[in-house]
Amino acid sequence: MFSDLTDPILKSAAEMPLVPIDRQTSLGELAYASLKEAIVRGEFSAGQKLTVRAVAQALEVSTTPARDAIMRLIGEGALVNAGPKTVIVPPLTKAALDEVTAIRLVLEALAAKIAAANISPETIDRLKTLQSQINSALDAGNYSAALKANKAFHFLIYQTANMPRLTAMIESLWVRIGPSLNDLYPEFATSRVGVSNHMEAIAGLESRDAARVQAAIEKDIRDGYRRLATRVG
Amino acid sequence: MFSDLTDPILKSAAEMPLVPIDRQTSLGELAYASLKEAIVRGEFSAGQKLTVRAVAQALEVSTTPARDAIMRLIGEGALVNAGPKTVIVPPLTKAALDEVTAIRLVLEALAAKIAAANISPETIDRLKTLQSQINSALDAGNYSAALKANKAFHFLIYQTANMPRLTAMIESLWVRIGPSLNDLYPEFATSRVGVSNHMEAIAGLESRDAARVQAAIEKDIRDGYRRLATRVG
DNA sequence: ATTTGATATTTGATGCAACAAATTTGTTGC
DNA sequence: GCAACAAATTTGTTGCATCAAATATCAAAT
Structure with missing residues (x-):
């Protein structure tokens, strides 16, 4: 993979077919992907509470990546705040x-x-x-x-x-x-x-x-x- | 304010005028609002780099709220990753x-x-x-x-x-x-x-x-x- | 029984240090 | 000048302790 990057035939960066500089694979990224997929698959019942520590423990990471994932999913609307310190999977009204x-x-x-x-x-x-x-x-x-x-x-x-x-x-x-x-x-x-x-x-x-x-x-x-x-x- | 909450005339919670349980005012929230407004106001030139520590110092908070704000704005598309460790204000192509x-x-x-x-x-x-x-x-x-x-x-x-x-x-x-x-x-x-x-x-x-x-x-x-x-x- | 209120527990937020990785800087060679 | 390479610096990420606040628990009262 990416061995072509050193190919002398490649003249300039503009000729490169794709440059999707996305997010790197960090623990936060993996936690986000994992949690999102679990939500979409319906692994959580509607209204179920999610805590940072619980997610962190389930994914075997520290609280930081878990918190990142939860906050990001809240931003997308996949999770919602039911209270100042309560995050739930939103019921589909x-x-x-x-x-x-x-x-x-x-x-x-x-x-x-x-x-x-x-x-x-x-x-x-x-x-x-x-x-x-x-x-x-x-x-x-x-x-x-x-x-x-x-x-x-x-x-x-x-x-x-x-x-x-x-x-x-x-x-x-x-x-x-x-x-x-x-x-x-x-x-x-x-x-x-x-x-x-x-x-x-x-x-x-x-x-x-x-x-x-x-x-x-x-x-x-x-x-x-x-x-x-x-x-x- | 909220003195009506103890008013005996109020029969049930359903009669309460407003309960918009939004996000609390955390430093991360304030950092997000502040940074977003600065971006919208065009305070940053397109392509300008934003670092967690720089934002944290400018807002006089620690890195955590600053990082929260930056990550959230990336999720919204208001900021983009130009590299694995480089966040910029996206130029409008x-x-x-x-x-x-x-x-x-x-x-x-x-x-x-x-x-x-x-x-x-x-x-x-x-x-x-x-x-x-x-x-x-x-x-x-x-x-x-x-x-x-x-x-x-x-x-x-x-x-x-x-x-x-x-x-x-x-x-x-x-x-x-x-x-x-x-x-x-x-x-x-x-x-x-x-x-x-x-x-x-x-x-x-x-x-x-x-x-x-x-x-x-x-x-x-x-x-x-x-x-x-x-x-x- | 249901509600109220006090207590105990849990929880998110925050700051910070350490580390690995990326970026920048400096240097050498052409 | 300019490209390539190496050193030095910067940077995001991660984990964790701490704290204030929210939630859950439970007892007492109606």
């Missing part, structure tokens, strides 16, 4: 779901629209592969894998829009409803409404029909909303 | 401005649309007051005050939508372009293009015409974009 859905509709529609203009055949192939993975997971009753593949499907589209800030904002919205998505099993697994929306999105991307892709994504979000709404209302 | 503007258009349009349905006469009065403050500030050549009143004007509308998560997301977008807005002086002060858009927004709110308000806000954003684009392109 109807009001929160409505608001997040309204934002998702405009943000993901925007990403889908722009993605339609930037789509490549390779990406379409990968989308089809991901969709087959979703189908396989549903067939096998592996709901967790289906959710993961579903997320990968959506974000592969959004990343195609080449708008990293937009993608990050959408991701923060997904984290807020992720835990509740896990509660939907096995309803989601049996209904499979999302499949047709995904196929429609792929068809729209293939024909570079931005409006069609946008409509498919919006319908997918609305279909998901209806299921979630029954659980929080 | 054309690509970033385009992306932020595209997101602002859909997010602030959404907020404006919903605000039109929730608007009250009192809020309209406050908007008119804010607009007169903007005009006064421009007359007096107080560009900083005009910017502040302009922000208050927009966010009073957005808060009317009663979508706190949406408002927070919009706020994070404003922080990213805030520094560059200050560089626009005195162009903004002389042109006054925003005034007509604001009047149009007020008129739309008064007649509860959601589409009209939305169009006015969108035009305001686009007008601002054109000015900023000349500075970053």
